[in-house]
Amino acid sequence: MSLFVDIRKRLGGFQLDVRLEADGGVLGLLGASGCGKSLTLQCIAGILSPDEGKITLDGVTLFDSVAGINLPPQKRRVGYLFQHYALFPNMTVRQNVLCGLHREPEREAKVRKLDEILNRLHLSGLESRRPHELSGGEQQRVALARILVGGPNLLLLDEPFSALDSQLREQLQMEMQTLLARFDKPALLVTHDRDEAYRLCGQIALINQGRIVTQQETKTLFADPGSRQAASMTGCKNIVVAQKTGEYEVTVPDWGVRLVTAVPLRDGLCAIGVRANHFDAAETQNRHPIIQTGQMEEPFSYMLQMRYANQSAHTPDIWWRVPKVDMTGLPEAVGIAPEFVLPLYE
């Protein structure tokens, strides 16, 4: 059970150049809007044809520009969940789901599978409704039922939660997690929301301007992004130029501090990153005096802006997110645990 993608496509002034590999789990494609995430999905599904490259799924070649293979979407058995679900407005829930079952020749098996999937996705009782009579969550479940009932070999999810309000979103993400755990074939989830990617994906590929920045296990990627671009795409707010000055020590000229790291450093280090929630008033290591310059209150935390006492002028302020429970007066100095000093390389 594996998907291999290596494609290039030019679209106007945009150049897509993507190489991906996915096995049984969920692979997230994380990137800003317009970076080529959805384009990649459309190429895999066969809605668009890449200019060149190769796509294989479980050993079956879906596209190969050299061998001249380009299977039509109808023959790829790829389930595609569209951003707005693309339910057929003129059909009932039942008719919509039956569209995913049209390959099943036997009438009895058809009815059984239909009932099964409607039960599994809690859609029983809604069979005769039309899409516009359903809530956003129900629409998504109908679209999923329509896809899953046909037994696809690959699942493509295109920003599946962006059309929902935030309360419903987490509920449905939880349901999606259960559903994806039962789906033993590869799934690709496109999103611009790193929390969503973190929650649902075992692996994440970062895409920027049509290119894959990196593809890694989700936890490894967030714990050690490795490059400036990956750090900033995973939400690291403080990235600053640094020089390696020891096996475990960097100098940060802009901040006027030296910091120690938990991992040995390689040559070629160009910067370090510190996430906003990783400063700690109680931490004794990497402790340096600070001056507060700004403060923004959030529901359960404060977002502070601060500068080191020796920080050079005309450098950006540092972001620090402090949970309200930990905020007991403003500290004069803050530390950073060595494992939270992220070494970044070119």
Next chain:
Amino acid sequence: MDLFPLWNSLRVAALSTVIVFFLGMCAAFYVSKLGRVKKGIIDVLFTLPLVLPPTVVGYVLLVTVGARRPLGVFLEQFGLRFVMTWYGGVLAAAVVAFPLMYRTARGAFESFDETLAYAGKTLGLSNTYIFWRIRVPACKQGILAGIVLAYARALGEFGATIMLIGYTPGRTATISTTVYHLWRIGDDRGAFMWVMVNLGISAAVLLAVNLLERRKKKAVRV
């Protein structure tokens, strides 16, 4: 009163609408997928009968399928004669009504959400199924409007019809050519009768359209 013109008008309009429905929709779908340059050229070609005077359309038809023209001779071998026959009237009405169906359907197709077609394709549905069961129903409003406009135009066709099939009582007479003929021979009463018949049909068509729309709205509200 000889009711032949009524019967002839209705069958000519109905048949030409059926033809125009299929041709117009296929043309609309085809053109809606084209690139800008090709679309511009073909669109002009398909819309021309709408802006040309019907007599010019009739003249062009005469020149194309006339008895001594190559195409006319060719068609004659299959027993098809369009000059001075009632189905010549179908041809004339279809050509004149075609742009109305084509343009309204094209507008509807162009506003169709293409992801619905993509969804159908990834589900494995055939392109034919997607066209007739997803695309056409989603564009139903525009297509229905096109049908009504085309039917109304075909029913009222005069210029191209009189050029191509003339006026022969009991053979090619339609309501519109009958009104013209009766007025020319000074039969005001007869002409007035046919005008009333025509008014009745047009009112009935419009009424039917309004009823259809109202039912549609109700269904959505519930």
